[in-house]
Amino acid sequence: MPTTTRSSAQAGQSAISGRRVLVTGAAGFIGTALCRLLAQSGAQVHGTSRGSQESAPGIQWWQADFADPAAARWVLRHTEPDLVFHLASHVSGDRSITAVHPTVRDNLITTINLLSAACETSRPRVILAGSMDEPDPREPGTPPGSPYAAAKTAAGVYASLFHSLYHLPVVRLRIFMVYGPGQRDTTKLVPYVATSLLRGEQPRLSAGTRAVDWVYVDDVAAAALTAATTDDVDGQVLDVGSGELVTVRAVVDRITRLVGGSIRPEFGVVVERPLEHERVADTSRTSEFMDWRPTTSLDEGLVGTVDWYRAQQQLLEDK
Secondary structure, eight states, X not given: OOOOOHHHHHHHHHHHTTOEEEEETTTSHHHHHHHHHHHHTTOXXXXXXXXXXXXXXXXXXXXXXXXXXXXXXXXXXXXXXSEEEEXXXXXXXXXXXXGHHHHIIIIIIHHHHHHHXXXXXXXOEEEXXXXXXXXXXXXXXXXXXXXXXXXHHXXXXXXHHHHHHHOOOEEEEXXXXXXXXXXXXXXXXXXXXXXXXXXXXXXXXXXOOOEEOEEEHHHHHHHHHHHHTOTTOTTOEEEESOSOOEEHHHHHHHHHHHHOSSOOOBOSOSOOOXXXXXXXXXXXXXXXXXXXXXXXXXHHHHHHHHHHHHHHHXXXXXX
16 A cells, blocks of 8 residues: 655656646645645645735635626636636635525635536636544444534535536545644634733633544545646545544644643533534545545654744744
């Protein structure tokens, strides 16, 4: 069974050199890491964002909201990409009914508009970012646990339709719990805990008993690049994770030790979300289809992550 090696990573980078690539949601956490890797690999990178962006080396920015079908067609016609990475998304664990329409708009409608625009223009290969919150194909009949999960599941169904009926080359990646340097959304667990402790504040958390498959952001970017440059993966749904489960509490304890100091998180004071599922990535199946496995251990990744947040905190204190 293949494993990720330096030579295989270099092969993916070589295969994408000089190709025109479009990344939606390029200013986001995963998008930033992916654009950096693509630019380093010699790709002609076009990035989209709903808001205006400062120029970045190797990236041409386009401001567009793909919830507007005309905007999606306009971007695809002007960039004429060979490959599209669709990362634009509204990620939310909100279970309230008010989350239904925003998640449909920003996860389902944007995906349908992108797939339609791809069919109408250069018909690029499309790499879609799915989620571990989607019901596992190995668990038929399991309902989505949130509006976000439902919208992502529906987007996956449409991706399958566009591939099978309209012959659009589409690969779906079910991405598990991503963490790493550069994640600025402090509502997410790792940045919330790290930044709270670094400020001398006590993180308030649930019981932390849920086991999660954690995957480092640079490994996710490498998986997306590999999927884009691998033959015979169109139509597949491939897991991108570590293949291991570690509880939230265990991760928080590791972050606490890395930050140091006397402050300890408070567990059990936040209500658990309903319908939280424990799922582990099927990395063996993924490696059967493409030459990728994660290379960053959780301990190694958390060290680099905490160091990044510590540096950011120091910059704030120096101002």
